[in-house]
Amino acid sequence: MTNFKRHIASVLIVATALTGLPLTAQAGIVSTDEFISSSAPAANPNRERVSSYLARDDVRQALQAQGVSQQVAAERVQAMSDAEIEQLAGRIDQAPAGGDVLGVLFTVFIVLLVTDIMGLTKVFPFTRSVR
Numbered sequence: 001m002t003n004f005k006r007h008i009a010s011v012l013i014v015a016t017a018l019t020g021l022p023l024t025a026q027a028g029i030v031s032t033d034e035f036i037s038s039s040a041p042a043a044n045p046n047r048e049r050v051s052s053y054l055a056r057d058d059v060r061q062a063l064q065a066q067g068v069s070q071q072v073a074a075e076r077v078q079a080m081s082d083a084e085i086e087q088l089a090g091r092i093d094q095a096p097a098g099g100d101v102l103g104v105l106f107t108v109f110i111v112l113l114v115t116d117i118m119g120l121t122k123v124f125p126f127t128r129s130v131r
Contacts, residue, residue: 044082046089051077053092053104062105068112072123076112079120084111 051074053059060070080088091107116127 044085046085047077047080050085050088050092054108059105063108066105066109068109068123072121073108073112076108076115076121076123079115080111 054063054070054073054077063070063073077085088104088107088111091104094103112121112123113127115121116124
């Protein structure tokens with residue numbers, strides 16, 4: 001057992017000593033066009049579909065009944081991650097034509113509520129931020 005402890009201690013000493021070594025970094029000049037093209041999010045057709053869905057009159061009226069303006073909802077859609085957009089677009093696809101708007105609105109409400117609780121937005125006055 002003493003041999004095992006010595007071996008572990010030796011490995012930890014070497015690992016600790018190596019963490020103090022400086023790491024080298026490589027830098028180069030990047031043009032503005034290269035930076036913008038690499039940092040711009042790829043066009044997501046589902047984001048446009050969700051935005052156009054939220055622009056519909058019946059959806060807009062239902063959101064306003066919940067206390068959410070169309071502008072806030074549009075800003076929230078632009079701030080959503082691609083995974084959230086995919087999930088919301090899937091919910092829209094599963095909704096029957098002219099039917100279950102409540103399911104989609106509930107999803108939007110939950111997303112807005114969670115972002116309010118996380119402190120990312122302040123849409124609902126009845127939430128308290130965890131931040």
